[in-house]
Amino acid sequence: MPLLSARNLRKKYGDTEVVRGLDLDIEAGECFGLIGPNGAGKTTTLKMLLGLIAPDGGSIEILGTPVPLRGREARLRIGVVPQMDNLDPDFSVRENLLVYGRYFGMADSLIESRVPALLEFAGLASKADARITTLSGGMKRRLTLARALVNDPELIVLDEPTTGLDPQARHVIWQGLRRLISQGKTILLTTHFMEEAERLCDRLVIIDHGTAIAHGSPRDMIAAEIEPDVMEIYGERVADWGEQYGTTLCERFEITGETLFCYTRDCGRVLDQLRAQHTLRYLHRPSNLEDVFLKFTGRELRD
């Protein structure tokens, strides 16, 4: 039986349905990604799964507990990293963990016995008594993650855990998440960083406008949906190049601004052509999850 299963989830705001019949099954011990552009309905979906807002339709069961009916009980065994940091700015690092543990009905002695390991996990052992306002963005995020672990949850839910972090800080969070996965925790994360999803997730679902448009393991999805090679071609005249060679040399190509993405199974011919000219720069790379994502969600801007 899956650790989390949701059937035909629906949520309406006003006249717009922002989640439209979503099905999810998450197995114990896996890292599952809910990915989609801004406004796709990721946060709304997580809030329904946590029992914080009532769905307009569908059913949810987490750890054998029906949600939202018994959402409070389900949350006893879940750790949550919200999209926006909401640490207590008046407290020290240690006090944030202590106060949060109390919300789970834990005795102070139990929480205090867990604090050193949590601080070590977050790389904040030397900051135990620092005020939150003195922490960097990355430190706050790590503390929020540690706070989500105070109840030793079976499921950890993270809403865009690395948005707004610099690459160094992002890698530290990824390390932490990998450690949790290796400890057997189940992870549900949302992100719009495809690199993050590709690195961490065993399986994922791409959603847009509240519906699932593709799902599977990152590797399978890339293999199934995208040609193995991508040639990114840059320059003012890429449109001309596309017109001349696009349909013959590429299986599929797309142009945004001054970049042309040429998807191909035979990169040799494209490379030969590009080497023979001098006006366009190019980059040859294997296809990745971002290509899958853009194929399904399009390249136009979201806000």
Added chain:
Amino acid sequence: MSLHDFTRPRLSLRFVPVWRRHFLVWRKLALSSILGNLADPMLYMLGFGYGLGSLMPEVGGARYITFLAAGTVCYSTMNSATFEVLYSGFSRMHVQKTWDAILNAPLNLDDVMLAELTWGASKSLLSGVAILAVIWALGLQASWLLSLWVLPVVILIGLTFSAMGLVMTALSPSYDFFMYYFTLVITPMVLLCGVFYPVDRLPDFLQIAAAFLPLSHAIDLVRPLILGEVPAHIFRHVAALLAWGGVSYWLAVGFTRRRLLK
């Protein structure tokens, strides 16, 4: 508007850790806040009490300072509860997102609201007690024993005005909104309900209006206790404060659910 949001507020002891959180924040910032919260009403009470009091032989059958001190206990309790749930409560709900963090834990919005209600009352108890302490220090009370009964009344006043304030917090789009509550509700109530002068000095129609207001009931309980008398109509006044508080709390929880749980 869904009536579903307005089902009975659930009361559970799960609010206690949230109350402790507010208490811990307060303890850290206590010194500065105590001075600001407590000094102000005391200075007014002493200044007006002795300054104006020297011009008046007796007000309502007592020295003016005593008359005013009893009113100030209620006034200060009301103000302190109101400020806490409006400004600090709004910050916790909307600005600092403290409530969001709490709701991700195994607590419900009703638990968070109960913590706000009891915390507002706790902070206002401190304000009421501070004025009471001045009363004791100056020996204004006629009877020690009766003046001790002011304490439970102060708790009731704090709960009532916290609940009323929480309705505003639930409906407010921003801090600016709270000015209306002070200008349209709190200040008129202070002027109508006999904090500074006896209500029977007002025109009849204002007296009738004042009789319904919660601050009147609070003062009708506290002032006799300071003057050494058992209040008349205790049941009616307690019931009125409970009704104002109960209905307000019910509405506040309903409006807050509607605001946040969608």
